Amino acid sequence: MSSFGKLFRVHTYGESHCKSVGCIVDGVPPGLKLTEEDIQVQLSRRRPGQSDITTARSEFDTVHLQSGCEHGVTLGTPISLLVLNKDQRPHDYAETDSYPRPSHADYTYLAKYGVKASSGGGRASARETIGRVAAGAIAEKYLLECYGIEIVAFVQRVGKVGIPFAEDDNEVLGKEYMELVKSVKRDQVDKEITRCPHKETSMKMEEAIRASKAANDSLGGLITCVIRNCPPGLGEPAFDKLEAMLAHAMLSIPSTKSFEIGSGLRGTMFHGSEHNDPWIEGVDSKGEKVLRTSTNWSGGVQGGISNGEDIYFRRSTARYDGSAGVLAAKGRHDPCVVPRAVPIVETMSALVIMDMLLQQNARQAAAALLPPLTHLPLTMVLPGKGVVNDAAGEKVQDNKVGDE
Amino acid sequence: MSSFGKLFRVHTYGESHCKSVGCIVDGVPPGLKLTEEDIQVQLSRRRPGQSDITTARSEFDTVHLQSGCEHGVTLGTPISLLVLNKDQRPHDYAETDSYPRPSHADYTYLAKYGVKASSGGGRASARETIGRVAAGAIAEKYLLECYGIEIVAFVQRVGKVGIPFAEDDNEVLGKEYMELVKSVKRDQVDKEITRCPHKETSMKMEEAIRASKAANDSLGGLITCVIRNCPPGLGEPAFDKLEAMLAHAMLSIPSTKSFEIGSGLRGTMFHGSEHNDPWIEGVDSKGEKVLRTSTNWSGGVQGGISNGEDIYFRRSTARYDGSAGVLAAKGRHDPCVVPRAVPIVETMSALVIMDMLLQQNARQAAAALLPPLTHLPLTMVLPGKGVVNDAAGEKVQDNKVGDE
Amino acid sequence: MSSFGKLFRVHTYGESHCKSVGCIVDGVPPGLKLTEEDIQVQLSRRRPGQSDITTARSEFDTVHLQSGCEHGVTLGTPISLLVLNKDQRPHDYAETDSYPRPSHADYTYLAKYGVKASSGGGRASARETIGRVAAGAIAEKYLLECYGIEIVAFVQRVGKVGIPFAEDDNEVLGKEYMELVKSVKRDQVDKEITRCPHKETSMKMEEAIRASKAANDSLGGLITCVIRNCPPGLGEPAFDKLEAMLAHAMLSIPSTKSFEIGSGLRGTMFHGSEHNDPWIEGVDSKGEKVLRTSTNWSGGVQGGISNGEDIYFRRSTARYDGSAGVLAAKGRHDPCVVPRAVPIVETMSALVIMDMLLQQNARQAAAALLPPLTHLPLTMVLPGKGVVNDAAGEKVQDNKVGDE
Amino acid sequence: MSSFGKLFRVHTYGESHCKSVGCIVDGVPPGLKLTEEDIQVQLSRRRPGQSDITTARSEFDTVHLQSGCEHGVTLGTPISLLVLNKDQRPHDYAETDSYPRPSHADYTYLAKYGVKASSGGGRASARETIGRVAAGAIAEKYLLECYGIEIVAFVQRVGKVGIPFAEDDNEVLGKEYMELVKSVKRDQVDKEITRCPHKETSMKMEEAIRASKAANDSLGGLITCVIRNCPPGLGEPAFDKLEAMLAHAMLSIPSTKSFEIGSGLRGTMFHGSEHNDPWIEGVDSKGEKVLRTSTNWSGGVQGGISNGEDIYFRRSTARYDGSAGVLAAKGRHDPCVVPRAVPIVETMSALVIMDMLLQQNARQAAAALLPPLTHLPLTMVLPGKGVVNDAAGEKVQDNKVGDE
Known part of the structure; x- marks a missing residue:
């Protein structure tokens, strides 16, 4: 259904051509300073029309806070948020396609519901993610303020053009890539219209996207996301392991094709002995002495639970408007949706971490009272x-x- | 937590050295013929000691049905199942490791709970999956009987040895691989001790595993799973898309590193125009006229909803006992866990499909009464x-x- | 949290002085004809200012449908609904009470959240129920159209003035009361401003309420609700028995003090032999031959599951704006909230039945495929x-x- | 379904004549000292055969702990518990009644599932509550140790024989009753075989039960339960108010007919001015200065949230084995089930409080990090x-x- 999370819980609504799209966020900690501006920032990074390589539509998605805040502070009660749709009239069916678009959700929605929205992708469209991004912005604010948790996603590959990933066959993942995972910041990412912070690669990506656009074609790609300063102990075995929740979150983004945690698919080509994360004594983000690992092929998660190292993963997309298909001739589609998917990947990560944190809070606070x-x-x-x-x-x- | 599913709901319990491991399955359709033997079959495919390339332990996991069945028929009430542990005494902590094993869950369990099982992997161990496999066997039986749904998983790659995947760079996925996806049966898979149904590849895999075993090392790998004859309309947008639930299920299996649906990671390297699934008129499994697609790069899912084509995906593993690490010198570990993971992948698929089917049932039966x-x-x-x-x-x- | 139901799932939001109050309804069957007018009807029955014996405020709560419908038909996707608040500015704390009102939620909200809405009852206020009533109107429409299910609530008692309940001590419940349970219709109820369909009692109630109003005091009361034509088989043992879900629903309405199913509290004073519902052969609402009971002290539920007889229960209220307390001198409070609670009781009943129906649908459709x-x-x-x-x-x- | 709770979550299983009945408890705080004996105590208070006025069956229900504990300490992982059934063979249908017993669940189970257990009440039988009581014993132990929370239930009325409740019509609830609510202890309750701690009333109850037994009839009754030292802030508006969760829990106990919080049904007969709980300055259980109320008609809950006062409520039962009916001639039924229901009422209260506490923990720990x-x-x-x-x-x- 249209709900995500257990204690930090988001419910989204809205199609492409109804009055508004939005969400209710339940479980927001009370006493958090929050304004519409905090949310608008991420919505603006998500919206179409930011450059010529994404869609040319010029939507301006302004968020309207309905409830759950007073005097700029959250009340702990449900926060409702909405963004008006520009074109609010459902189309006449006659105006629109009367046959299913290939690799779109037209057919499957009709098979499932026996009826579908007259035009656009309905709930399978990119606009559905607006509610998510708005909700995730609240989670991100809390995580940063209270834990210093940073979540940064970046474009790692577009079509066949990618940041150098591994120098040779004997290496799990290369230094250049791992260096980015360790250090990349959001402003570095936003400096490039491709949202690929590796300048040289970014330029090649732009080229590829423009060529594809000229051919009226589209390109998918791969996004890496890293979560830093996450405390150890997050993730709920057996079924709600941290990587399982992240995978669920990522594959729920329209048109996602894959998810990999840590060394991922590539890592499984190596022997255990080459792919081990030895323990060393180290310090955490507060300078406190803790166990650390000298490598991090696990991606910050062991046995389904965070270990305090950077959590990083990759998620690939074909297109994210409900299609893995060719570009519709007359549609207003992105030649490459990958750059715009970056804030959505960040937002879904924030929702997972926030929810897992609250679940672990409940346990830890209970255990703390025992001898x-x-x-x-x-x-x-x-x-x-x-x-x-x-x-x-x-x-x-x-x-x-x-x-x- | 230790529950999976919404309407077909499994709750598992058990560590390596407690009295028993098992599960409660809630939401089983009433009136299904079911015996312990139906469940034992899959448990026996999962258990260790099936060949010299998996672990040498000779566990015999006998299932005991506790409730929910009478006269060989399900009552619709919760079915409880348990398998006794051989070694039921928790170890003395002094006997065991007093420091965390690398890439295992020892440290993270302690960070999360402040206490951990004295030995073995606790809930992160492979024995936790016994309850899942038992539950999944019930789902599989129902799906096969009522829908003819076949779920077959097979080993696609071990370390760097894999079934030919794509002939050249210009091909999304190759014919040999796609042919297996289309036709492979479970007995074909079980004929090989590697559970790789491609004879030639299987032999090379055995070689690689034996070399690794000799070096006291371990190997991960890649499993493909296909679900055939699944009706269109399964999967719940926006957050519980079919691929999101499958990804969640797969990443909840110990030591999973990645999930890919359909053409997956590789597919995102291609242009939309090369990666499109055109509609054609065809027939479904009952010979009824329906829309089909001429290719199936989507993997049977569009907009998060099944379209009636084969659902196929890949899931990779480093090790599945809670570790991506080197082989413990004295532990009783598998040199390669990939073959034994095959029934677990099938079981988790069955749990997802069964749950989605019941959710769609609820909607369809309600909608059917409307004009x-x-x-x-x-x-x-x-x-x-x-x-x-x-x-x-x-x-x-x-x-x-x-x-x- | 602010969600109710499992498959037909309502999420509400909103305080007294934020921009709007409303809800998202997930799980609405696709293909149902639905307009804002269908929802407005129940909202108007709920709103204050309907007579001089409820509050004098003249709110007009107009519903705005945001999503999930096109061309007057539900899409099966989430339906978002909102009603604007008249006074949308959170008050300055200095303007309002700086100490907790007795028997209100002021103190407990602060104890729970560490912060509270500046004025009014926040989420504990009656306005929170607007989202519920809107959602319930959708459920009611479906239930009536597809099953002929009628849900009628009426005021049975105000303060100490009530419809004759039982003639003497040896009778479980009296004929006059049971006759109303069997036959009362919504228009009969709405004919009286007290919403008590027993004319004589209604007049005495008005008197009592006016006397109480003159004394600047308030009165609680008792509401009976009956659900007719509900199919047998609804309710989910063991924890989600039909009466347990109804009790949960009723006690979630602000200021509810009690819930009784069937003969209720009074019934437990009688011997089993006096309080038995013997089976007889009868017909159901479609004229089909079924088992019926000659009496109905069970209230239509046996072992937590509906048996096809009328489901009836009682629910009492002190006040429903979060208080069981005295009337605030300057507040805009109802001298008696009981009449306005009638549509809220109906709506919560509809939400329970709708959800239970969908859950039973899932099971029945699955079982129907078995031999x-x-x-x-x-x-x-x-x-x-x-x-x-x-x-x-x-x-x-x-x-x-x-x-x- | 057979699950209760969100963070402290119980799943029960088992019919009367299957191998065992039991439960899995998920979400138990790690590090709690726990033995089988801790659980056995409550199971023994629940079991039949404790006196001649309950059933004559001499079951001895011994609990077997399966998982989640090591060295006498909880691991934070799921705890599985089971009790073997004495008679484990499902009966032959021919041996048993071939028509539905009046006011039992025979008919409704068949209507719901299309099949039912061959004999006994199946899941509607009293044995289903064994798993609950076992789970609740764990919750009770934690609540007592960490918060000093005491939960005491007692029999207030059997048939028409009850503890004096209110002296006259102008009094909400009488002193004698309220004094018991304030002070009664579990050993006081267990001293009487009726579990009514008011000696004089208890003797009259015994008489009534014996007379009823001689007439081969049965009697229901009313139980009061009080929860002391519960911290303020528990309960989740809007739908999961504390009283709503308690009502849900109580009505899920077989054959429950009513639930009342605080002054309950009787309280709604009084004016707001007579029924108000004025605030006074007082101390909490730790001697700390807090707001208290001088009366407690609210029953410790305001706006759905606990206020720190005693939480008390009443719950009535007809019979608790799935029937409100006459005594079966040959069945092994209790002439009065009310005394045995006492520990079940306590256990369900403990499950609610424990779950609400964990939910509030999650929020408070999150809010505590904000300025x-x-x-x-x-x-x-x-x-x-x-x-x-x-x-x-x-x-x-x-x-x-x-x-x-």
Whole structure:
């Protein structure tokens, strides 16, 4: 259904040609400073017409906050948000296509519901994501303010043009790519109209997109997203592992074709011995002593639970308006939707992390009232607790952990 | 949490060394013939010790049906199933590792819960999947009996050894691979101990696994799964698209690294024009006239909803016992877990399809009581309805649909 | 949270002084004819200012349909509805009470959220129910059109003035009351400004309310609701029994103090032998032969599942704006909220029945594809199946069933 | 379905004559000391055969812990619990009744599922509650240890014999009853075989039950439950108000006929002015200064949220094995099930409070990281914060709050 999340819960609504599109966000922590401007920023990064390589439509999607805030502060009650549609009249069916577009949702919506919106992609259209982006902007604000969590997505590949990914066959993932994962910032990404922060690659991408546009064709691509400063302990085994929730979130974005966590598909070509993340003693974002890993092929998740390292993943798209198909001659379609998908990937990541955080809050706050356990000899440097067992602490220091 | 599904709902429990592992399955249709044997079949395909290239442990996992069935027929009430653990004593912590294994869940479980099972992978271990496989066997039985739905998974690649995937760079996916997707049967898969039905590749895989085993190392790989005869209309936009639910299900399997639907990651390298699924008039599994597509790069899903074509996807694994790491010296680990993951992939697919089917049932049965709509001029050949609008039917027949 | 239902799912939002209040309704069957007028009818029955015995405020709550409908037909996608608030400025805290009103939600909201809406009852106010009533109107329309289900609520008691309930101590419930339960229609209820269809009692109620109003005081009361023509089989054991869902729904209405199903609290004073509903052979609303009961103390529900008889229950209210307290001197409060609660009780009933119907649809449609069971010797007249086992049918006819 | 709760989540299974009945409990806080004995205590209070006025069957329900605990400590993972059934063979249908028992679930189960358990009440039987009581015992242990929350239920009325409830018509609820609500302990309750702690009334109840038993008849009754030391802030507006969740929980117990919170049905006969809970300054269970109310007609809940006062409610039952009917001649039924229902009422209360606590934990822990709000002039004595605004504190002290 049109709901996502368990405790931070988003419900979206709206088709292309109804009065408005929007969402209700339930479970927002009370007392958060929030204005329409906070939300508008991400909506504007999502909207069409930002450059000549995305669609030429000039929508301006202004958000209207309906509820859940007073005096610029969230009340903890549901926040309703809406964006008016420009063209609010449902079309006459006669005006529009009377046969299903290939690789679009026309046929499947009719098969499912026995009726469909007269035009556009209905709920399969890109406009459905407006409600998500608005909701995600709230989550992002909270995560940044309270945890310093940064979520940055960037375009890694368009068609066959991509940022160098691995130098040779014997390397899991290359330095250039991993360096970006580690350091890239949102303004760096937005500097390029392709949203690919690797200047040289970006220029080649523009070329490819313009060529494709000239041929009235379209191109898909690949986006990488990284989540930094996420505390360890997020993700709910067995079925709601952190990577499972991220995969669910990413594949729910229109026209997504794949999801990979950490070293991903490529990583599974390597032996365990080449693909191991040895433990080392390190510090977390607050400078506190914790266990870290010297490599991060796991992508920040082990056993379905975050380990405090950067969470990074890739998500590919064919097109995101409900189609993997050819460009409609008369439609107002993007020659390449990948750049505009960047804030949507970020928003869905924020929704997942926020929800998992609230779930872990519930547990941790409950466990914190119980007397401490004294029978655990495990030697681990846990966040907020230092080395759990000093006696065996040397094992961590001399890195014997990497030997196993 | 440890629940999956909305209407066909599975709850699993159990660690490696507690009394039993198992599940409760809620929402099973009443009146289905069901015995323990129906479930045992898939559990036996999942268990370790089936060949020398998986683990040498000789577990025999016998299922015990607790409730929800009488006289060999389901009552519609919750079905509880359990499998006893061989070694039911939690270990003394002193006996076991006192530091976290690399790329395992030891550290993250402790970070999340502040306590962990004394040994083994706890809930991150492979034994957690026993409850899933048992539940999935019930779903599979129903789907096959009532819809003829076949779910077949097979090993596509181990390490760097794989079934030929695409002949050249200009081809989305190759004929040999697509032929297997179309036709492969479960007995064909089980004939090979690698569960790779491509004989030649299978032999090379065995070689690679044995070499890896000799080096005390481990290998991951890639599994393809196909779901045939699935009716159109399954999948719940916007957030519970069919591919999103499949991705969620697949990434919830321990140590999964990636998910791809249809042409997947590779497909996003191609132009829309090369990657289009043109509509043609065809027949469904019952011989009824419906719209079909001449290619199937979408993987049977458009706009998040099944279109009646084969649903196929790929899911890669590093290891599935909660680790992407090196082989533990003294542990009883598989040199390659990929073959044993095959029934788990099938089971999770069955759980998704079954749940989506029940959700669509609820809607369709409700809509069926409403008077038919007469204002829809759309020309589509809908299942059970033939061509919706005869007047424009020619558009479908002369394949103009492919022109758009 | 602000969501209700599983398959027919309502999400509400809005405080007293934000821009709008409203809801998203997910799971509406596609193809239902629906206009804003269908919804407005119930909203107008709910709004304040309908008579001098409710509040004097003259709100006119006009509904605005945002999505999910085209050309007057539901699309099966989420329907968003909103009603603008007249006074959309959050008050300055200085203007308003700086201490908690007794028996209101001021203190508890602050205890829960650490912040509260500046004025009015926030989410605890009566305006929160606008979204519910709008959503329920859609459910009611479907239920009436497709099943002939009628839902009628009426005021049974105000303060100590009530419709004669039982003639003497030896009677479970009296004839006069049960006659109303069986036959009362909505227009009969609306004829009286008290919404008590028992003319004589209604006049006494008006008197009591006017006296209370003159004394600047307020009165609570009791509402009976009946649901007719509900098919047997609705309700989900063990936790989501039909009466449990109705109780949940009723107690979620602001200021509800009690819920009783069937003979209710009074029924538990009687012996089993006096309080038994013997089976008789009868006909259902379509004239089909089914099992009926000669009395209906169960209130149409047995073992948590509807049995085809009238479902009736009572729900009492102190006040429904979040308070059980005295009338605020300067507030715009109702001297008696009971009449206005009538459409809210109906709406919540409709939401429960609609959701339970969709859940049962999913099961029944799934079970219908399985081969029939032949080993059941039970002699029952099941809806749509007649007497299940003719051989023992005489047992039903000579009413021996009542002997057990 | 057979699940209850959102974060503390119980799934039950089992019929009367299958192998076992039991449950999975998900969301138990990790690190809680827990043994089978902790659970057995409540199961033994629930089991039949405790006295001659309940059933004569001598079941001994021994609980078997399957998972989720090690070394006597919870792991935070799902806890599975089971109790073997004595008679594990489903009966032959020929042996049993071939027509539906009046006021039982025989007919409705068949109408719902098209099949039913061969004998006993299936899921509608009292044995279904075993899984609940086992789960609730875990919740109770946590609530008592970490919050000092006491949950005590007692029998208030059997048939027409009850504890004096109110002395005269002008009193909401009487002193004798309210004194019990305030002070009664579990051992006091268990001292009487009726579980009515009012000695004199208890003796009359025994008499009534024995007379009823001699007449081969059965009696229902009324149970009061009180929850003490519950922190303010629990309950989730709008739909999951605390009283709505309690009502849902109570009506899910087999054969429940009514639920009332606080002054309940009786309270709605009084004017607002007589039925108001004025605020006074007081202390909470830890001796901290907070707002209290001088009366507690609200029953500890305002606007759907707990206010820190005792939460008390009443729940009536006809019979709790799925019937409101006469005693079956040959069945093994209780002449009065009310005493045995006491621990079930307690357990369902514990499940609700535990779940609401975890939900509030999630919110509070999230809000605690935000900077404090400084613009709130509201004068309230909040738990853990003292008087929020000193300037207006006098308003609270001179009790002007009661004037409004």
